[in-house]
Amino acid sequence: MLSAKVQRRDNNNDTNKSIDDAMRHPNATGSWPIHGVDVTKPLRDPPSDEYGRGNGWTIDIAVATNITITESESRFNIRELNLKVPDNAFSGTYQTVNATEHYDVCSCMWWGNRWSSDDMEKFQQNADGSCNGVIPESCIAYVRETLSGGLCNRPASYKTPEGCHALAPSFAVTASMVLRANKSTYGIGRNWGLYTDGSEELAAYDHAVTNVFPVMLLYKYDDGEVRSNYTVFRCVRANQIAEGSRQPEAFGDRRGSAGVFGVSMFSLFTGLVLCLMVTSLM
Numbered sequence: 001m002l003s004a005k006v007q008r009r010d011n012n013n014d015t016n017k018s019i020d021d022a023m024r025h026p027n028a029t030g031s032w033p034i035h036g037v038d039v040t041k042p043l044r045d046p047p048s049d050e051y052g053r054g055n056g057w058t059i060d061i062a063v064a065t066n067i068t069i070t071e072s073e074s075r076f077n078i079r080e081l082n083l084k085v086p087d088n089a090f091s092g093t094y095q096t097v098n099a100t101e102h103y104d105v106c107s108c109m110w111w112g113n114r115w116s117s118d119d120m121e122k123f124q125q126n127a128d129g130s131c132n133g134v135i136p137e138s139c140i141a142y143v144r145e146t147l148s149g150g151l152c153n154r155p156a157s158y159k160t161p162e163g164c165h166a167l168a169p170s171f172a173v174t175a176s177m178v179l180r181a182n183k184s185t186y187g188i189g190r191n192w193g194l195y196t197d198g199s200e201e202l203a204a205y206d207h208a209v210t211n212v213f214p215v216m217l218l219y220k221y222d223d224g225e226v227r228s229n230y231t232v233f234r235c236v237r238a239n240q241i242a243e244g245s246r247q248p249e250a251f252g253d254r255r256g257s258a259g260v261f262g263v264s265m266f267s268l269f270t271g272l273v274l275c276l277m278v279t280s281l282m
Contacts, residue, residue: 022064023080027245028209028238030061031084032129034217037230039103039179040091043221046230052128056086059129059188059215063238065205075201077208081109081188081215081236083177090181102223105177106152107188108143110214112171120251123212129234135214139164143216144231152176152218167214188215200253207252209245212237 033054035047047055065077115123119134126132131140139161146158152174160168173189217232241247 019064019067019078022067022078023062025242026062026064026080026238027205027242028063029240029242030236030238031058031240032060032234032236033058034129034232034234036085036089037219038090039105039219040181042102042223042226043219043228043230044226046219046228049230049232051130051234056089058084059217059232059234059236060084061213061236061238063209063211065208066201075204076192077204078190078192079111079208079211079213079238080190081213083107083186083188083217085179085184085186087184090179102221103179104152104218104220105179106174106218107177107186108147108152108172108174108216108218109189110167110171111173111189111191113166113212113214115212115251115254117251117254120210120212120254123235123237124210126235129236131214131235134212135166135235136163139167140233143167144233147216147218148220148229148231150220202249203252205246205252206248206250207254209238209241210248210251 033052034057035049035053035055036057037043037047060082062080062082063077064080067076067078068074115134122132122134142161142164158169173191175186175188177186179186213236215234215236219230221228
């Protein structure tokens with residue numbers, strides 16, 4: 001039986017090296033299938049976004065915990081989300097140049113939610129990447145339509161209806177993507193999770209490896225004749241604990257029942273600064 005203690009990672013005195021080493025050996029991972037688009041062809045008939053189904057494309061998450069950076073005594077938990085593209089995903093028309101001449105492709109990740117224990121129970125029952133009712137389908141439909149209108153690179157400019165706080169623009173981190181035939185991994189985002197002084201490391205670990213992130217991918221196509229768009233929406237979590245890592249005993253420090261989504265302004269500010277800093281290292 002594994003010890004309840006969370007192993008502390010080595011300090012490399014180098015921020016980049018500490019992060020890269022940790023992400024090569026994550027504590028938990030998850031891979032969620034989607035239908036991707038061959039961007040070397042016109043988007044005449046967008047696929048349907050069926051939960052649990054895909055054509056080799058995935059949204060992947062990796063979580064590395066208990067990371068120390070330089071001389072700091074604080075410990076960090078980092079989540080990294082990527083779009084993974086299979087071999088032969090594109091028709092092969094363009095092998096050396098951008099394949100997205102008539103496409104705009106971007107991702108949006110909502111990272112700041114504080115899910116309740118009830119929410120987390122529902123997420124754990126989800127095996128296909130749907131949000132299992134935690135985020136109403138009406139809210140997901142609203143965000144699909146709103147961001148398809150050109151707001152993916154300006155998420156702070158949209159307003160969420162009542163009851164859609166989980167997809168508030170203040171929680172959103174976006175990234176533009178230029179898909180290439182010779183590249184298989186595209187960063188959606190990294191963020192730094194709860195930090196601990198050691199007294200709360202077990203709860204921080206459980207929180208990190210069970211947390212859930214809503215993610216949307218948006219394809220917009222316009223060649224002057226054909227205009228269309230396609231969106232993918234998933235609630236992503238690391239559902240595979242790595243060999244040798246501790247199985248979570250709970251969901252970490254969560255609210256006991258459903259309520260208002262949100263985080264403190266200090267947490268939002270600190271998390272955003274660290275998220276942007278780490279994303280710049282990707």
